[in-house]
Amino acid sequence: METTTMMLLRQAPVRRGHPIRRLVAPILFTLGASCALPAAAQTTFDVIGPHEYDLPVDFQPFNVFVQYAYVQRNNRSFDSSGNRVKGSGSDAIVGLSKYVRFWTPDFNRKIGLAWEVIVPEISLRNDRNNTQASGIGDPMTGFAVWYKPRTxxxxGFQSFLQIPAGSTDVSDRNWKNLSSAFWDWRLTDKLGWTADAGFVFQGKRTDRLLPGTVFHTNHRLGYRVSPLLEPFLALDYERSRDTATVNGGHALDAGAGMMFHTFDNQSISLRYSKSISGENHSANNSINIKYAYVW
Structure with missing residues (x-):
C-alpha cells in the first residue's frame, strides 16, 4: 500500500516500464567546525557553508552543536531530457540536529579528529492531494580526520553511516555510506574557499529498488567584508549512476548567502539555493539556515 510520503513526492524514473513514487531522499550531512543537508530536491552535502572545513590542529577537545533547517518547494523538476516540468507541489520543512566531538590524538598533535551524530526532523505536506507526513528521519553517525600542510x-577525509531506523513515513529504508575528501584554503585573510568531493554508496531498499552510486561535489567561496558579515557564493553538483531498476540523473545548483559571525563561539548562516540544470532530478528551490554553537 502506498505510504503518505510516497504520495507527497514526485515520480522517479525506473527501468521496469512504470513509474513509482519516490520515498524521501536521504538526509545527508557533512562535518566542520560550523557544520553538514539535503532531502528531496537538494544535492548531497549542500548544507556546507564558509569555513565548513577550516579546522584546527593541536587543540584541546571541544564540542559543537549545530541546528540546521530549510524550507524546500518541490514545484519543479527535470525530466529525462533535461527540461523543467511540473513537480509534485509538495513543501518540505526539515530540521537537522547535530552533536560533534572534536579532539587531537596524543600520538600526533598535527592531526585533528571528530565524531558526530545527526538526527533529522522532517515534515512534508502536499495541498494538491491533501497529504502530509512527518517524523524522525534516518540518523547518521561517522568520523572525520584532517591535517594542515600549511597554516x-x-x-581531510570523512565517512558516515546512515541507518534506516527513522519513522516509517520519512525513512528511505536502506543503508548508506557517505565518504568524501574535503579541503579549506584561506586564499587571503578575507577570502576563503571550502569544498568537498565524494560518493554515496547505497544498499537495496525494502521496495526492491537499488539506487545508483552518487558522486557529489560542493563549493563555497566567502569574503569576510567585516568582523560580523561574510557573504558567500555556493555551487553544488551531484550525478547518480544508472542501475537495473532506477535511471540515473544529475543536478547543478547555485546559491548565495550570508554568514553572520555573531560571537566568538556562535554563528548563523542564511542561504538561498536554486537548480540551474538537471536530468531525472527534482529541482532545488530552498531557503536554508544554520546555527552553530561551540563549547
Whole structure:
C-alpha cells in the first residue's frame, strides 16, 4: 500500500516500464567546525557553508552543536531530457540536529579528529492531494580526520553511516555510506574557499529498488567584508549512476548567502539555493539556515 510520503513526492524514473513514487531522499550531512543537508530536491552535502572545513590542529577537545533547517518547494523538476516540468507541489520543512566531538590524538598533535551524530526532523505536506507526513528521519553517525600542510590549508577525509531506523513515513529504508575528501584554503585573510568531493554508496531498499552510486561535489567561496558579515557564493553538483531498476540523473545548483559571525563561539548562516540544470532530478528551490554553537 502506498505510504503518505510516497504520495507527497514526485515520480522517479525506473527501468521496469512504470513509474513509482519516490520515498524521501536521504538526509545527508557533512562535518566542520560550523557544520553538514539535503532531502528531496537538494544535492548531497549542500548544507556546507564558509569555513565548513577550516579546522584546527593541536587543540584541546571541544564540542559543537549545530541546528540546521530549510524550507524546500518541490514545484519543479527535470525530466529525462533535461527540461523543467511540473513537480509534485509538495513543501518540505526539515530540521537537522547535530552533536560533534572534536579532539587531537596524543600520538600526533598535527592531526585533528571528530565524531558526530545527526538526527533529522522532517515534515512534508502536499495541498494538491491533501497529504502530509512527518517524523524522525534516518540518523547518521561517522568520523572525520584532517591535517594542515600549511597554516592556510586544511585537507581531510570523512565517512558516515546512515541507518534506516527513522519513522516509517520519512525513512528511505536502506543503508548508506557517505565518504568524501574535503579541503579549506584561506586564499587571503578575507577570502576563503571550502569544498568537498565524494560518493554515496547505497544498499537495496525494502521496495526492491537499488539506487545508483552518487558522486557529489560542493563549493563555497566567502569574503569576510567585516568582523560580523561574510557573504558567500555556493555551487553544488551531484550525478547518480544508472542501475537495473532506477535511471540515473544529475543536478547543478547555485546559491548565495550570508554568514553572520555573531560571537566568538556562535554563528548563523542564511542561504538561498536554486537548480540551474538537471536530468531525472527534482529541482532545488530552498531557503536554508544554520546555527552553530561551540563549547
Amino acid at each position: 592556510d590549508l586544511t585537507l
